Amino acid sequence: MDEQLHQPQHENETVDDAMDEHLRKYCQELVMARDLLEQEESRKISQTLELEQDQKERDKIQKEKYEVERKFQQQKEDLERKIREDKVEAEKKLTTIDARINKRRADCVYREMAIVQLRSRARTSGLNVRRHILSKERI
DSSP states (O other), X not given: OHHHHHHHHHHHHHHHHHHHHXXXXXXXXXXXXXXXXXXXXXXXXXXXXXXXXXXXXXXXXXXXXXXXXXXXXXXXXXXXXXXXXXXXXXXXXXHHHXXXXXXXXXXXXXXXXXXXXXXXXXXXXXXXXXXXXXXXXXX
């Protein structure tokens, strides 16, 4: 009878051992699954941080690009304004120079007419003087 009592106990021990082994394997699988999950979460966190860093860098570069474009546009507008101002100033100078040239041309024409008149008077006067002299000599 002892054997009969002992045998079920032995069978119970075998069942307990099998359950313990099954539970041990199940726990090992759970631990491995937890480790894999932690690794994936860690990768996800790393990727999220990298993504945030990339986004910050992109935003920084975008801001720099905007600033460069804004400065370029401002410089372009400043240069265009300066060119317009220089053009207006050059036109004023050209107008002043053209007026001076026209005045000098008019003065030259006036002087030329005065010279022609003086020559004409001189000829006339010279002829009159010669006539006067010749008329006195004849007398």
